[in-house]
Structures are given as C-alpha cells and as structure tokens.
Amino acid sequence: MASTFASRRAPASRRNRRRLAADAGLLVAAAAFVLPLAWVVLSALDPRASLRVKIPDGLTLENFDAILTPEITFTPLLNSLVLCGGATLLTVVCAALAAYPLSRFRSRLNRPFLLTILFATSLPITAIMVPVYALFVRVNMIDTMQGTIFFFAASQLPFAIWLMKNFMDGVPKELEEAAWTDGASSFQSLLRIVLPLMGPGVAVVTVFSFVMMWGNFFVPFMLLLSPDQMPASVSINDFFGNRGMVAYGQLAAFSIVYSTPVILLYVLISRRLGGGFALGGAVKG
Amino acid sequence: MTAATPQHTGPGPGPEVRKAPPGPPAPDPARRARSATTRRALFRALPVSPAVILLLLFLAGPIAYCVVIAFTDLQLTGQAEESFVGFENFRRAFQDEAFLNAVWLTLVFTVLSSLIGQNTLGLALASLMQRASKPVRTLTGGIVVTAWVLPEVVAGFLLYAFFRREGTLNAILDWLRLPSQNWLFTLPILAVSFANVWRGTAFSMLVYSAALNEIPKEVTEAAEVDGASGWRRMWHITLPMIRRSIGTNLMLNTLQTLSVFGLIWVMTRGGPSGKSQTLPLFMYEQAFQNSLIGYGTAVALLLLLIGSLFSVVYLRLLRTEV
Incomplete structure (x- = not known):
C-alpha cells in the first residue's frame, strides 16, 4: 500500500502530462466523430441547408413543420x-x-x-x-x-x-x-x-x-x-x-x-x- | 451457466436409467418411473415451445429453404417450375467477375473497417480513456456512442453528406488547401469503410473499456515502477491480459461487418459500377435486379457459411462461459 502510494506521488507531473496528452487525443477523435452529427443538427435548423457543416443562415423550425405531416x-x-x-x-x-x-x-x-x-x-x-x-x-x-x-x-x-x-x-x-x-x-x-x-x-x-x-x-x-x-x-x-x-x-x-x-x-x-x-x-x- | 448439465458423468438416477431389464410389460416400476420423469421433463420444457416454434418456422425454416433453392434456378418472375441444377449456381459464381469483385471488396471492407478500423481505434480510445480526465472521457464517449445508437439508415445519410463532393470532408480539405475529390465516386469502398468505422467503433470501445477496467492497477503500476515504457507495457502486459476480449471483439465486429447492407445501400447503392458492392449488395442485385433468386441465394449460402464459421470460432472462445 505504502509503496503504491509512493509510486503514485513521485511521477505526478508526468502523470499530469500524460493526462493532458490523453485528453488531447480524445478531443481530436471526438471532433472527427462529431462532424456528421453536427451536420444533422445544424441542417435541421437551417432554412437553406446544404450537404456541409456550416453556421445556419438563421434558425428556423420550418423544416420540422414541413415534415410533421401524417x-x-x-x-x-x-x-x-x-x-x-x-x-x-x-x-x-x-x-x-x-x-x-x-x-x-x-x-x-x-x-x-x-x-x-x-x-x-x-x-x-x-x-x-x-x-x-x-x-x-x-x-x-x-x-x-x-x-x-x-x-x-x-x-x-x-x-x-x-x-x-x-x-x-x-x-x-x-x-x-x-x-x-x-x-x-x-x-x-x-x-x-x-x-x-x-x-x-x-x-x-x-x-x-x-x-x-x-x-x-x-x-x-x-x-x-x-x-x-x-x-x-x-x-x-x-x-x-x-x-x-x-x-x-x-x-x-x-x-x-x-x-x-x-x-x-x-x-x-x-x-x-x-x-x-x-x-x-x-x-x- | 449454472444450469449446464455435466456431460461426462455416468448414468445417474431419473431419465438416465438405461439398463432397465425388458421384463414383463405392464407393472414395471422402472418404466413407470421413467415415463413419469419424461412426462415431468416434457411439462417443464413446455414454456420453451413458443420460442422453439418461432425459431423453427422463421429462422431454421428459411435457412433450410436457403440450402434448397441455392441448388435451383428459381427466378423472380415468369417461371412455371424451378428445376434442380446441382452446383451450377456455385460454378457460375466462381466464374463471375462481378462475384469475385464482390468477394474482394467484402474482404477489403472487413479488413479496413473491422479489423483495422473499429478494433484498433476502439482499443486506442479505450486506453486513452483510462488516463483522460472525466469530462473529456464522458464527452467523447457520448459522441462515439451516439454514432453507434443511430439507426443504420440515418448513419448512412450523415456519412453520405459527409463524403459527397459538396460535403463536409471536402470543405475541410479545401480549408487546409488539400486536393478535394468526389469520394463516393473515386474511392467508394474507402468511404463506406470509414462510415462503418464511424458507426461501429463504439462497440469495440465499450468492450475494451470493460476489459481494461478489469486489469488490476497493481500490475500496470508494478511495470511502471520497473521502468517499462508505455508501448512495452501495452505489448507485454495489457494486450496479453485482454486477449480474450480481443478475440471476442474481432469475431463480433467481423460478423457485424459481413452483414452490413443498409449503410452501403444508402451511401452508394454498391456503385459506381460495382466499386463498393460487397457480398450482401451483390446478392441483393442478383436476386432482385436480375431476378435470379436461385443464384442470389447461392451467394447468400456462401455468406451464411462464412458467418457460421466465424460463429463457431466465437463459440469456442466463449466455451468456458456456457
């Protein structure tokens, strides 16, 4: 127990650095994975949606209005x-x-x-x-x-x-x-x-x-x-x-x-x- | 697991009494006891019957039917009676360039998206998650799992939009001043493989996260104290300890990838000119666009056989758990 504790203490800065590296790696992956998801959310709210991720030309619910039919x-x-x-x-x-x-x-x-x-x-x-x-x-x-x-x-x-x-x-x-x-x-x-x-x-x-x-x-x-x-x-x-x-x-x-x-x-x-x-x-x- | 009967025990009491002497017919206590236990066993097994009937009629039935019509020239329309043609469909398949092309593409698709893509990326994400801070871990996990939970067709549309000429990927490449191209036209098999990685990585990630969490902290810390570098720890300690999970995960990924249809159908329809036509899409085209049900089924049977092979390997991996 004591030795575990010691080994935990000693390389604390290295541990922090490693955590930062892991965080960075995960964030890159998350950014890649989120692009298609971002497209669907942004396009649904965009009155002039296209095929790429972009800031909507104003927010609208008219897409939902148009599809919510029987x-x-x-x-x-x-x-x-x-x-x-x-x-x-x-x-x-x-x-x-x-x-x-x-x-x-x-x-x-x-x-x-x-x-x-x-x-x-x-x-x-x-x-x-x-x-x-x-x-x-x-x-x-x-x-x-x-x-x-x-x-x-x-x-x-x-x-x-x-x-x-x-x-x-x-x-x-x-x-x-x-x-x-x-x-x-x-x-x-x-x-x-x-x-x-x-x-x-x-x-x-x-x-x-x-x-x-x-x-x-x-x-x-x-x-x-x-x-x-x-x-x-x-x-x-x-x-x-x-x-x-x-x-x-x-x-x-x-x-x-x-x-x-x-x-x-x-x-x-x-x-x-x-x-x-x-x-x-x-x-x- | 607990209910499994030991296989190699000697004949015990109850239904296993085999050496009952033939004796006089009517008042035979051994036989009466046996018929009583048989009746009780049948009565106890009764609740299984709805499931068994459903499975026989709608799963075993079609599989048996598949085996039968794979050897006939059954067509979609305009045919009075199909006839038995032996191995003709299979002979035809192995001389059909489109079939061989589909086999090759299925192989590429499986290796790229399942073995290399989902598996490696899943392991990488899971091991990064072991060290990352909690908010980042939760955020990334949430995003990756959402991609997995989405219905197949929706995932197909999202990645269709991503890879199209006017889509997001080319927008990023333009911004980086890199050459853009029409991915779904020039490299469709690569695009659908990436799509499958996007959609399927979460499963590997969850499997490996669970496996890595089970490795005792002391083991990795001891190696760390001994001065083993990150890669050596991964190679000599972590990977051997999770090898069962790796096997299971590879099998399940491969089986899932072999049966992908909707994703590719939505993105490319197997085209252009068969450049992303894996076996399920080839099977569909032969059966419905070319009306050759018999031929399409022969291809289906081959796919089923490959799947069963993987399935048996998977069972052996799980053997201790049943």
Whole structure:
C-alpha cells in the first residue's frame, strides 16, 4: 500500500502530462466523430441547408413543420411502432418463457440448446433475407405486418433468450422455493416472483430488442412492399426518390425525429448496463 | 451457466436409467418411473415451445429453404417450375467477375473497417480513456456512442453528406488547401469503410473499456515502477491480459461487418459500377435486379457459411462461459 502510494506521488507531473496528452487525443477523435452529427443538427435548423457543416443562415423550425405531416412522418413512425412494438412484445414473452426452464431446471438438453441459441445469435441475418423473401412469397406472407413481426421476433429471439437466461440466473432459487411449497405453479412463480425481481433485466432485453428493430432497414425493406405499411427506416429513402430535389434540411429534421426515441431508450438502459459488454453479439446489422 | 448439465458423468438416477431389464410389460416400476420423469421433463420444457416454434418456422425454416433453392434456378418472375441444377449456381459464381469483385471488396471492407478500423481505434480510445480526465472521457464517449445508437439508415445519410463532393470532408480539405475529390465516386469502398468505422467503433470501445477496467492497477503500476515504457507495457502486459476480449471483439465486429447492407445501400447503392458492392449488395442485385433468386441465394449460402464459421470460432472462445 505504502509503496503504491509512493509510486503514485513521485511521477505526478508526468502523470499530469500524460493526462493532458490523453485528453488531447480524445478531443481530436471526438471532433472527427462529431462532424456528421453536427451536420444533422445544424441542417435541421437551417432554412437553406446544404450537404456541409456550416453556421445556419438563421434558425428556423420550418423544416420540422414541413415534415410533421401524417404522410411523411406520423404514418411511418406509427408503422415502425406497430412493427417493432409487436415484435418486441412477442420476443420478450417468448424469451422469458423459454429462459425459465433453462435457468431453473437441470436437463441434459440445456447445454446443446444454449449452444445452438448462441450460434444463432451471431449468424448474419442479412444473408438469409433473399430466401426469406422467396419463402414469404410462397406462403403468401409477403407484404404483411404479421409476417414481418414474426420474422423480426425470430431473428431477435436467440439473443433475447441468452440475455434473459443470464439475468434470470441472478435471481436466487431460494426465493421461489417458498412459493413452491405453498403450492404455486412454476408459471405463477415466474410471473409473481422471478420476473418482478429481474425487472431491470427485462427492461434491458425489451429496450434492446426494440432499438435493434427500430433501426433495422433490410428486413422491412425486403418483406414489405406497399408504401403505406413502410416503417420510418425505409420511408426515409423517399427523400431521395419520389420528391424530386432533395430537401436536405427536411431530411435532417426527419432523421432527428426518427432517431430520438432510440437515443432516449439507450440513455435509459445504459446506466443499468455499466459497461457495454452485456450487449456483446448484438450489434449485427 | 449454472444450469449446464455435466456431460461426462455416468448414468445417474431419473431419465438416465438405461439398463432397465425388458421384463414383463405392464407393472414395471422402472418404466413407470421413467415415463413419469419424461412426462415431468416434457411439462417443464413446455414454456420453451413458443420460442422453439418461432425459431423453427422463421429462422431454421428459411435457412433450410436457403440450402434448397441455392441448388435451383428459381427466378423472380415468369417461371412455371424451378428445376434442380446441382452446383451450377456455385460454378457460375466462381466464374463471375462481378462475384469475385464482390468477394474482394467484402474482404477489403472487413479488413479496413473491422479489423483495422473499429478494433484498433476502439482499443486506442479505450486506453486513452483510462488516463483522460472525466469530462473529456464522458464527452467523447457520448459522441462515439451516439454514432453507434443511430439507426443504420440515418448513419448512412450523415456519412453520405459527409463524403459527397459538396460535403463536409471536402470543405475541410479545401480549408487546409488539400486536393478535394468526389469520394463516393473515386474511392467508394474507402468511404463506406470509414462510415462503418464511424458507426461501429463504439462497440469495440465499450468492450475494451470493460476489459481494461478489469486489469488490476497493481500490475500496470508494478511495470511502471520497473521502468517499462508505455508501448512495452501495452505489448507485454495489457494486450496479453485482454486477449480474450480481443478475440471476442474481432469475431463480433467481423460478423457485424459481413452483414452490413443498409449503410452501403444508402451511401452508394454498391456503385459506381460495382466499386463498393460487397457480398450482401451483390446478392441483393442478383436476386432482385436480375431476378435470379436461385443464384442470389447461392451467394447468400456462401455468406451464411462464412458467418457460421466465424460463429463457431466465437463459440469456442466463449466455451468456458456456457
């Protein structure tokens, strides 16, 4: 202890210098990373937005005014909400049910099942979208919200089960045993005891599934066809196609409106996560 | 982790009773006990069934279907019946210059953006954060993570604006009196790789921050007292201690990078003339612009196989944790 203290004291000036160097390095990186973000914020407020970062020619909310219409913003966001909300609900319910026996009962099937789940977690979902499209055409599920919801849920489920099981392992079994002796069924003890005790864990799985789906472009792009069903992740491309001249200010404003929910949700759970490591395996396109 | 059953224990009680004698059929206590435990095991496994059904129908099903139609000449439109063509799609792929080009670009994209970009930059940021002051650390972390949390398509637009001829990057280069150019036209694969670094570095940064925080302070301080320089400490102490995190991170980065579609689609559509067309974009083009579902699926299957390979390596890295 004493020697640690001494070594801490001696090179104090070198320590300070090193901290300054680290600060400088990080600030350079931050400046590089912030440029595209600055563009979207400044352009959204700029009446004459262009493609580069510049001081706005006066501040205005007219870009937001222009996009906050049912056709451009509200319908796609509602579609996103139905799609991602439905799929998240399905994912979380299925994951909680599946995690319970995996966490509570010993079985020789647990390990192979968990390994399969973990394997599926890291499969590139992008690769199977063409066959999924062909399959959905064949079984008449193409261009349906429910088909897309089912696929979304299935693609998110492996990781959700994995996370949920690990959170559930953290709830001591003894708490349930009392309920069992009182005659509660497994289902009752899952619902009344385990899930309430792992509330933060359930919140993380829910928010995480939702955020992943909200940002997903390829799945709805492939499985939905009619424009009135498109979620925001796909409809944002219309700023380039159908409306002629690209209104960059409006595109920026729409990007902000569309991104805000996931940023808020991320802030909400990031405190609970501590590091980012619980998210391992999850950032696949 | 705790629920994992030991694999190599001998036959125990319950369902593992195997040597039950054949005996008379009806009143066999061993068999009755076995059927009771089987029933109980089935009943206990019941809650898993919704998840299993969903996974079988919507994940395993498409993968199986992928394997089947990769060997057919299925087309998007105007075809009565597809027929089995064996390895024709694969033979065709390896003679197709556009496919080989896509393989090459996927390799470049993965090495540049995942192995070199995200991984190294993530480690650099994480180790700088260990020493930096708190406000700077919070600010930088917040900015880098925001880039990661943004929806893929939005990130694509932001970087499209950044790299366009009239975009921010050229504005900076002009200001520095350096030659500017139309990045999305001259070096599209470099532009999309940078975009992927911008979007994905946060993950590596978080992984490495967590790993570095777990190294005991005494270890690095002892090395410091012994007079080891910064680089030597990094090379001989820090890197060996976080090698598991490095492995995990590289695998996950690579898997994520292999399946990037939206980012490139928004920025370049794979163009100009295929100069940023990685395998997912090539697969999409063959299946939908050229209507060759069978061929596109064969490419998808190859991508899936590469992904599974990485996935298996990842499982081996995590083996102790399951």
